[in-house]
Amino acid sequence: QVQLQESGPRLVKPSETLSLTCTVSGGSITSSYWSWIRQPPGQGLEWIGYIDYTGSTNYNPSLKSRVTISQDTSKNQLFLKVSSVTAADTAVYYCARAEGHNDPFDYWGQGTLVTVSS
Amino acid sequence: DIVMTQSPDSLAVSLGERATINCKSSQSVLYRSNNKNYLAWYQQKPGQPPKLLIYWASTRESGVPDRFSGSGSGTDFTLTISSLQAGDVAVYYCQQSYTTPRTFGQGTKVEIK
Numbered sequence: 181q182v183q184l185q186e187s188g189p190r191l192v193k194p195s196e197t198l199s200l201t202c203t204v205s206g207g208s209i210t211s212s213y214w215s216w217i218r219q220p221p222g223q224g225l226e227w228i229g230y231i232d233y234t235g236s237t238n239y240n241p242s243l244k245s246r247v248t249i250s251q252d253t254s255k256n257q258l259f260l261k262v263s264s265v266t267a268a269d270t271a272v273y274y275c276a277r278a279e280g281h282n283d284p285f286d287y288w289g290q291g292t293l294v295t296v297s298s
Numbered sequence: 299d300i301v302m303t304q305s306p307d308s309l310a311v312s313l314g315e316r317a318t319i320n321c322k323s324s325q326s327v328l329y330r331s332n333n334k335n336y337l338a339w340y341q342q343k344p345g346q347p348p349k350l351l352i353y354w355a356s357t358r359e360s361g362v363p364d365r366f367s368g369s370g371s372g373t374d375f376t377l378t379i380s381s382l383q384a385g386d387v388a389v390y391y392c393q394q395s396y397t398t399p400r401t402f403g404q405g406t407k408v409e410i411k
Contacts, residue, residue: 224391238398
């Protein structure tokens with residue numbers, strides 16, 4: 181059973197960089213596709229991007245200039261960085277797995293709420 | 299981007315009655331080489347992450363009750379809950395995995411009448 185757990189600062193100041201970690205257990209990040217998805221309070225879901233088993237990334241063009249997704253295969257961890265944050269980046273951030281490139285998101289972390297505020 | 303539009307935004311259904319949610323994509327999500335529709339449905343309860351219910355438009359995820367079914371092809375899809383249970387109160391999302399960026403519908407809130 182694959183399990184994902186997001187972690188990182190819950191409060192980030194405007195203009196700073198949001199940094200989150202997703203720790204994966206029960207499966208290797210050297211297979212499958214690993215996405216970050218966010219959900220502003222009371223709103224819908226927005227796909228941020230993914231990193232695949234080769235380490236290649238694919239980002240949502242709406243966020244591409246500010247987002248970096250990376251991984252540490254030795255620790256089975258994924259990372260998300262969003263730079264120059266504003267209040268609009270306040271959201272619950274999820275990491276999720278898709279087994280294949282066109283597969284759905286079958287495993288999700290519990291999510292972590294990140295608030296952007298001074 | 300493929301825009302996913304769900305209807306209605308919310309619906310109230312009596313216990314034991316049928317609930318139907320529609321999802322329309324701005325372009326086809328049918329991959330003709332394998333005849334798969336790259337369309338999934340998720341259920342999200344308050345304070346929880348989305349849970350995969352249906353993928354490839356009509357395939358139920360393991361462990362999902364058979365009162366949940368999906369249908370449709372191309373650009374028009376439907377999620378049906380055949381007999382609504384109290385535990386089905388949630389927001390339901392459709393999502394396409396045909397291309398990037400992956401996109402979701404705006405969600406449909408299902409409540410008990």
